[in-house]
Amino acid sequence: MQNSLNIEEIKTILKKYKPEKAYLIKALHDLQNASLNNSLPYEILDEVCKYFNLTKAQVLGVVTYYSMFSIKPRSKYVIRLCKSPVCFVKGTLNILEYLKQKHNILPNSKNNELFALEFTECLGLCNEAPAMQINEKPFTNLNESKIDEIINFYKSNLP
Numbered sequence: 001m002q003n004s005l006n007i008e009e010i011k012t013i014l015k016k017y018k019p020e021k022a023y024l025i026k027a028l029h030d031l032q033n034a035s036l037n038n039s040l041p042y043e044i045l046d047e048v049c050k051y052f053n054l055t056k057a058q059v060l061g062v063v064t065y066y067s068m069f070s071i072k073p074r075s076k077y078v079i080r081l082c083k084s085p086v087c088f089v090k091g092t093l094n095i096l097e098y099l100k101q102k103h104n105i106l107p108n109s110k111n112n113e114l115f116a117l118e119f120t121e122c123l124g125l126c127n128e129a130p131a132m133q134i135n136e137k138p139f140t141n142l143n144e145s146k147i148d149e150i151i152n153f154y155k156s157n158l159p
Ligand code: FES
Pocket: 082, 083, 084, 085, 086, 087, 088, 121, 122, 123, 124, 125, 126, 129, 130, 131
């Protein structure tokens, strides 16, 4: 499947970083964000291995360890709604229901190319619960009007 990045585009992104392992995660984020399917297919990972002089096992180990990375194509924006106790008590289920009813964003559904909805453990933002992330960006103190604002922002700022 076309991932929207050709070899030159992949190399251009990689060259923003020193070829040192400390920069691997930042480079993976950049590449995934630039890909059409919000993913890191093997064509991209092969170039990452060459650039950082790492084995496929080393790079795959990182990509599969962190839930924010995906090898498979997925929605452009992945919403991770916190289901840990503080957020749960402060309204995770209300937010979930609102995302379903108002925005037709359902957990684990494949019917929405723009948004996917997943659950996550504590995001470390408990003092501003309920919280969620969209790709790497955190959102806190969620309520219905804030959800409308966030979802409408992402819908209206498509590349
Ligand atoms: S419990 Fe949700 S951010 Fe900590």
